[in-house]
Amino acid sequence: MSDLQIIEPEEKPIKGLRPTETPLLEMRNITKRYGAFVALNSMNFYIGRNEVVGLLGDNGAGKSTLVKMMSGINPPTSGEILANGKPVNFNSRADSEAAGIETIYQDIALVDQMSITRNIFLGREITNAFGFMDHKAMEDKAIDILGSAVQISGIEDPDKEVGFLSGGQKQAVAIARAVYFKRNILLLDEPTSALSVRETEHLLAYVRDLKNQGTSSVLVTHNLYHAFQVCDRFVVMSHGAKVYEARKEDTSIEEVTYHVIRT
Amino acid sequence: MATAQSDHIRAAIQQRNRRSRSSRIVDWVRTKPEGGIAVLFLAVQLVVIAVSLANPSFRYLDAANIAVTLKAIAPLGVMALGVSILMIAGEFDLSVGALYSFCSIVAATLTMTWGGDSGADVPSAIAPFAGLAVGLLIGALAGVLHAVITLRFNIPSFITTLGAMLMWKGATLLYHGAQSLRFKPSEPFNTLFNSSIGVVHASMIWFLLLAVAFYFLLHHHRLGNHFFAVGGNRNAAVAIGVNPVRTKIIAFGICGFMAAFSGILAGTRVMSIQPGGGLGLELQAIAACVIGGAALNGGRGSILGVVLGTALMYTIQDLLLLLRAPGFYFDMFVGGLIVISVITNMAIRRKG
Numbered sequence A: 001m002s003d004l005q006i007i008e009p010e011e012k013p014i015k016g017l018r019p020t021e022t023p024l025l026e027m028r029n030i031t032k033r034y035g036a037f038v039a040l041n042s043m044n045f046y047i048g049r050n051e052v053v054g055l056l057g058d059n060g061a062g063k064s065t066l067v068k069m070m071s072g073i074n075p076p077t078s079g080e081i082l083a084n085g086k087p088v089n090f091n092s093r094a095d096s097e098a099a100g101i102e103t104i105y106q107d108i109a110l111v112d113q114m115s116i117t118r119n120i121f122l123g124r125e126i127t128n129a130f131g132f133m134d135h136k137a138m139e140d141k142a143i144d145i146l147g148s149a150v151q152i153s154g155i156e157d158p159d160k161e162v163g164f165l166s167g168g169q170k171q172a173v174a175i176a177r178a179v180y181f182k183r184n185i186l187l188l189d190e191p192t193s194a195l196s197v198r199e200t201e202h203l204l205a206y207v208r209d210l211k212n213q214g215t216s217s218v219l220v221t222h223n224l225y226h227a228f229q230v231c232d233r234f235v236v237m238s239h240g241a242k243v244y245e246a247r248k249e250d251t252s253i254e255e256v257t258y259h260v261i262r263t
Numbered sequence B: 001m002a003t004a005q006s007d008h009i010r011a012a013i014q015q016r017n018r019r020s021r022s023s024r025i026v027d028w029v030r031t032k033p034e035g036g037i038a039v040l041f042l043a044v045q046l047v048v049i050a051v052s053l054a055n056p057s058f059r060y061l062d063a064a065n066i067a068v069t070l071k072a073i074a075p076l077g078v079m080a081l082g083v084s085i086l087m088i089a090g091e092f093d094l095s096v097g098a099l100y101s102f103c104s105i106v107a108a109t110l111t112m113t114w115g116g117d118s119g120a121d122v123p124s125a126i127a128p129f130a131g132l133a134v135g136l137l138i139g140a141l142a143g144v145l146h147a148v149i150t151l152r153f154n155i156p157s158f159i160t161t162l163g164a165m166l167m168w169k170g171a172t173l174l175y176h177g178a179q180s181l182r183f184k185p186s187e188p189f190n191t192l193f194n195s196s197i198g199v200v201h202a203s204m205i206w207f208l209l210l211a212v213a214f215y216f217l218l219h220h221h222r223l224g225n226h227f228f229a230v231g232g233n234r235n236a237a238v239a240i241g242v243n244p245v246r247t248k249i250i251a252f253g254i255c256g257f258m259a260a261f262s263g264i265l266a267g268t269r270v271m272s273i274q275p276g277g278g279l280g281l282e283l284q285a286i287a288a289c290v291i292g293g294a295a296l297n298g299g300r301g302s303i304l305g306v307v308l309g310t311a312l313m314y315t316i317q318d319l320l321l322l323l324r325a326p327g328f329y330f331d332m333f334v335g336g337l338i339v340i341s342v343i344t345n346m347a348i349r350r351k352g
Helices: A063-070 A093-098 A116-120 A135-148 A167-180 A197-212 A224-230 A253-262 B002-018 B021-031 B033-054 B063-088 B096-113 B127-152 B157-176 B189-194 B202-220 B222-232 B234-240 B244-270 B281-291 B303-322 B328-351
Strands: A025-034 A037-047 A052-056 A078-083 A086-088 A101-104 A185-189 A216-220 A233-238 A241-247
Touching: A025 A063, A037 A063, A037 A241, A052 A063, A052 A197, A052 A224, A063 A101, A063 A185, A063 A216, A093 A101, A093 B234, A101 A167, A116 A135, A116 A167, A135 A167, A135 B002, A167 A197, A185 A197, A197 A216, A197 A224, A216 A224, A224 A253, A233 A253, A241 A253, B021 B033, B033 B303, B033 B328, B063 B096, B063 B202, B063 B222, B063 B244, B063 B281, B063 B303, B096 B127, B096 B157, B096 B244, B096 B281, B127 B157, B127 B189, B127 B244, B189 B202, B189 B244, B202 B222, B202 B244, B202 B303, B222 B234, B222 B244, B234 B244, B281 B303, B281 B328, B303 B328
Parallel strands: A052 A216, A052 A233, A101 A185, A185 A216
Antiparallel strands: A025 A037, A025 A078, A078 A086, A233 A241
16 A cells, blocks of 8 residues: 555644743643544643733534643643643642633533522522522522623523523623623633524624633634624634644734644 | 622522512412422322211211321332432432332341240230341342442443342242232331320331421431432533432432332331232332322432322322222323323423
């Protein structure tokens, strides 16, 4: 079989930019294997203070694997994770929660059969010493959160089952949850895929607002125009590795598009 | 700023809370499965009571008939409480009927061995309680075992517990044989579990106490919230930080515990235990939960629904007995009721 060719990825993995100050979260030399399959290969990634990072790449590039790792539900095979410069282990959701990370998932992580209030407080119920829930306190807070955090219309009853909400409203509830619990890093995995145009604008504006209030975000998206509206830095992945990284001021939408398509 | 933006929500909630009681009840009936089953239950009761008042030969309101019905509800109700918790958490246990027999036979045998039979020369007062404790512990541990196997090997609990059902059935025959077992525990155990206050048998009081406890656990405790979450959307629960393995192990344990308790309650009442007595009960318990609005794929259900579902099944059985209808009518009616209740629940859910 002499005509067998090995097709190399067109772009070689690169080291990328170095953080200038201690980042909120830094991943060094991260490798993730599933058996023989390498999902992430010596990946370096960081999230600085007051910045929005765009994580780009085609399907199967390893973006979701990386996001799941940062949210603690998918520990790395090898590599180092540092939160505020200190090495940490991310073995469960509780570990990433301690580092101040909240994730808004592509397949929205809400329980359809439960009310908005119960979803917002799921896993962090307001309870008395015996574990019994204080429904009144949770409803009061939910009303405040829904009014202040995300102005997406149509949510008038925190008692409503989440299954009856639209995609945008569900996203709003997920974001409201993240905001209320004062996270300093928000991971948004394809957050706009289920949203209408207007809801998308709301969401992107909201990500910018959050940045000004001190919450950094990672935006995983296919839509480079959305990414260009809000991101300060772009990381392009391919085959589980970083192939391009640039600050917004050093690049253009054409250049980023080129690197996403080439991979 | 925050409060001003929330005003429209507060206003909407205030309006909702200002509604008259009747419109609230109408909403409850229209939007909640247990509301629908409550209406059906009350309607059946009203019709039957009216008929029996008009026609004294129809003995529905006789004290003896009421006493028998209340006695019959308790064991299945206790089992259904546990089954409903597990169904809400998104799993099944088909072995509860076999556990019902196995645990009660172990409890009864140990009670006898330790001198707790009321016919003994000096009956031991503690022995039946010790037997009860061992029986309940076996039930809970069996549930945990089913959970660990299901979750460790990631197989459907339907399969695990189908196997477990046959295994516990065999274990019952291995441990005791096929003959029935006398169970007449000493005092005060007998009074606690087999006396009556008027027409209300002790087992019914235990059932109601447990139902209240389960209501607070499921609808007002953090753990209950996690049962709904894990059964409703397991991935979301994981992502949010609820541990599904721990939650489901607890649900299986509760289910096994309740199956054992229901077996011992029934055995104490009839004063003897048949090794095959629990067979088929698992499906009746699931039927009671489904009639009461529990979803087969998890995430939905209520304790009130389970209580009403069980009560409705036994009301129908009682009516058919009073009408001297052959036993197979009961199965036919319950079968129809299951399908109809699921159809109406789906309709309610779509309407929102």
